């Protein structure tokens with residue numbers, strides 16, 4: 377047994393000063409202790425140093441494989457010139473195996489304002505497969521060695537094009553992902569789990585698969601889950617319902633796309649983009665979603681779909697709503713991102729009982745009247761975006777996430793973003809911000825009896841901070857002090 381004492385413990389939206397300690401046995405909470413009792417010698421006492429103890433935080437939407445993999449690879453984020461790029465790749469590829477990823481490349485931030493050429497990359501990496509990905513992941517360039525490797529296989533790419541975009545980009549990147557060996561795949565997940573702990577999380581939902589028909593390395597990861605210090609909740613991110621069922625998955629989907637992104641003006645809108653005669657794209661027909669979601673639903677699978685624009689959200693939510701009326705099941709279908717929702721759409725989401733799986737960091741980075749979203753959508757529509765406060769106010773169970781590697785996997789930043797929404801109507805209290813990463817997040821995967829609160833019988837998962845999150849940005853000394861998973865200290869920053 378272990379006794380966690382000398383902490384401020386989070387209970388129902390507050391720190392309960394009467395609660396003195398938590399006693400655990402076999403990784404579960406055995407008893408909440410309200411008096412200064414003398415504990416017996418067989419109890420190990422763990423002093424929490426007066427810090428603030430939350431239920432273990434849960435991030436409900438990440439791409440941990442890419443996040444972990446890229447953390448092991450070459451980050452070009454601070455390159456200022458092409459010679460910087462080449463030096464980083466040359467240095468970084470020394471300890472890599474056959475596959476080298478250089479990522480975070482942004483041609484607008486380097487002196488030459490262009491991608492390197494294939495010939496230039498060949499000078500740097502001759503005998504390994506190299507892919508250099510743009511910061512947004514929507515374009516890339518590969519070296520000749522990789523071109524020849526890909527041409528030797530079934531997935532032909534048109535190597536006469538230097539920079540790949542769209543379909544060619546997807547195909548090249550998938551080829552790299554598919555050809556990695558198991559050892560590197562698992563190393564990527566180990567790296568990701570370390571980043572998750574450092575970011576204050578005990579559980580992360582992670583998307584596995586190519587968002588098309590492949591579930592990728594799902595079964596490999598599934599067979600190794602016990603090795604990781606965090607719990608991974610797996611999503612077969614694919615349209616392949618049969619494969620998901622064969623794997624014994626509880627759900628299907630992830631960032632399978634109903635529409636694109638606001639940045640590329642492919643998020644599907646009812647009204648055109650600001651000053652442009654386009655409204656984005658629905659990637660599939662109504663009938664397609666009806667069949668796909670209907671089949672998953674009838675097989676008791678939870679469904680998760682990427683939908684950003686109001687037209688896409690409405691397309692997916694309408695299917696959820698029909699099923700809620702005709703064949704209600706408590707499956708907790710997901711609307712991932714769910715960014716643009718006017719009042720009518722919010723009410724329809726309430727009626728369908730779908731769960732918006734949302735990213736507070738998106739508003740922090742791109743929201744507000746002068747922000748990126750406002751330039752593309754106009755200031756008026758921005759007031760109908762990322763409606764955390766409104767949705768929670770109506771009893772919709774929003775959950776919080778980072779979409780890592782798109783934004784950082786760090787609970788301090790996520791809570792700060794949620795408590796600092798640009799739109800005062802949508803900003804969250806500390807209780808609400810914590811709820812979307814604990815109670816609601818646990819509920820999303822039907823783990824509400826196991827995780828998400830400091831209660832008897834639940835897993836002893838604690839995220840310990842040395843400060844109370846507030847609306848100010850966390851300072852350097854305000855940190856995640858400890859992460860405790862099933863009563864084991866799995867991360868510590870003293």
Ligand SMILES: [Zn+2]
Nearest residue numbers: 437439631779
């Ligand atoms: Zn995603």
Ligand SMILES: [Zn+2]
Nearest residue numbers: 631682712713
């Ligand atoms: Zn997405």
